[in-house]
Amino acid sequence: MIITIVIIISSFLFISNFDSEKINIQSSILLLIILFEMIIFNKKTIELILRKINPEKNLSANDSMFQAKIYESLDEAEKKLIHKCSYKVFVTINYVYMIIALILMICLLAFNIGLLSLFIVFIIWIANYCIYFKETLKYSKSGKKLN
Numbered sequence: 157m158i159i160t161i162v163i164i165i166s167s168f169l170f171i172s173n174f175d176s177e178k179i180n181i182q183s184s185i186l187l188l189i190i191l192f193e194m195i196i197f198n199k200k201t202i203e204l205i206l207r208k209i210n211p212e213k214n215l216s217a218n219d220s221m222f223q224a225k226i227y228e229s230l231d232e233a234e235k236k237l238i239h240k241c242s243y244k245v246f247v248t249i250n251y252v253y254m255i256i257a258l259i260l261m262i263c264l265l266a267f268n269i270g271l272l273s274l275f276i277v278f279i280i281w282i283a284n285y286c287i288y289f290k291e292t293l294k295y296s297k298s299g300k301k302l303n
Contacts, residue, residue, distance in 0.1 A: 246288060253281040 206226065213229050215222065216289055260274045
């Protein structure tokens with residue numbers, strides 16, 4: 157989780173560096189390198205932790221199906237926990253989108269900030285719902301199990 161927070165902060169600093177009047181190319185490149193290193197470090201850290209917990213599982217962070225292989229190696233209780241947590245995140249993130257949209261609507265009326273930020277939030281919110289319902293329909297029509 158700490159690595160993810162560092163990645164978000166590095167991304168923000170990288171983007172905010174371009175908002176300044178004087179763009180510093182060296183610091184932008186350095187921040188970009190740090191960002192990529194943190195992403196790679198994050199995958200390697202997950203791989204090391206998983207190997208310590210379950211040495212019998214043969215997982216590699218460089219594998220293109222890394223997350224799918226992790227999921228397949230879980231037992232039923234772990235999968236059920238992931239499903240419950242994922243649904244809680246889905247519900248919570250929808251409330252967050254609603255709050256952000258309301259704040260942006262108020263700012264639009266009060267400060268005339270423009271519609272682009274509100275449009276982007278709505279696009280992400282709609283994409284979130286569409287992916288969720290697409291997966292729901294896929295599993296309900298085909299009779300597939302959620303394992």
